[in-house]
Amino acid sequence: MLELKNITLSYGETPILRGVNLAVNKGDVVSIIGPSGTGKTTLLRCINYLAKPSSGTIVLDQHQMDYQSPNKATIQAIRLRTAMVFQQFNVFKNMTVLENVMDPLVVIQKKTKQQARDIAAQELERVGLGAKLDHYPSQLSGGQLQRTGIARALAVKPDVILFDEPTSSLDPELVGEVLKVIKDVTSSGITSLLVTHEMQFAKSVSNRIVFMDQGVVAAEGSPTEIFDNPASPRLAQFLNTEHAF
Ligand SMILES: Nc1ncnc2c1ncn2[C@@H]1O[C@H](COP(=O)(O)OP(=O)(O)O)[C@@H](O)[C@H]1O
Numbered sequence: 001m002l003e004l005k006n007i008t009l010s011y012g013e014t015p016i017l018r019g020v021n022l023a024v025n026k027g028d029v030v031s032i033i034g035p036s037g038t039g040k041t042t043l044l045r046c047i048n049y050l051a052k053p054s055s056g057t058i059v060l061d062q063h064q065m066d067y068q069s070p071n072k073a074t075i076q077a078i079r080l081r082t083a084m085v086f087q088q089f090n091v092f093k094n095m096t097v098l099e100n101v102m103d104p105l106v107v108i109q110k111k112t113k114q115q116a117r118d119i120a121a122q123e124l125e126r127v128g129l130g131a132k133l134d135h136y137p138s139q140l141s142g143g144q145l146q147r148t149g150i151a152r153a154l155a156v157k158p159d160v161i162l163f164d165e166p167t168s169s170l171d172p173e174l175v176g177e178v179l180k181v182i183k184d185v186t187s188s189g190i191t192s193l194l195v196t197h198e199m200q201f202a203k204s205v206s207n208r209i210v211f212m213d214q215g216v217v218a219a220e221g222s223p224t225e226i227f228d229n230p231a232s233p234r235l236a237q238f239l240n241t242e243h244a245f
């Protein structure tokens, strides 16, 4: 349902993505692993055109675009069908938890306030924040902030949800509550792409693992193939350093 073909992108003279190919089927939970600086965040940002590749194509169901001739309507259509959960939460500090989740429903989806409120309250209940609707971000823990971010992503009912290292800014004792919510989301059947350094977690929730290295997909396969039987020395070395932490 989602296909990225031969994506290239440079920042200045530096090539970042050097021909990335990735195909995701409906209902897949794909974890993207790989060293820092290898282009994982950039790749996710290409999907909603926050990062602008110089070449390559994207296909999301019936929407298709060649990055050499970007098309506003297609960008908009793809944005409406995807939602991203950010490393740094990206919640609005001047809005309550409920208002944060309502915001894209009102602003982007043009729902009425009442409709938006009902959906937002339901998604916040789902992530365990039903009692915090009227709290402001300054009154919440990092784990609660990230669960707000997840509720906001879910509320728009995206076809694909993109998680960019959703637990890497959290204090260790708060990681578990967020992983629990992500596990619940990914097992609900929504197509998910998850950039993560939580290897055990990736192994337990994903049906496919993609190893990115130096701007390309260097290996991919089932969790067993990637973690228990790494085909390349580079992958084996990466997994060793991750496990060392
Ligand atoms: N907006 C930007 N401008 C210039 N360089 C960038 C920008 N965003 C990312 N980079 C660089 O691109 C490389 C890949 O970054 P990123 O996609 O964030 O990697 P990862 O998520 O795998 O750690 C890094 O070297 C980073 O410094």
Ligand SMILES: [Mg+2]
Pocket: 040, 041, 042, 165
């Ligand atoms: Mg990143």
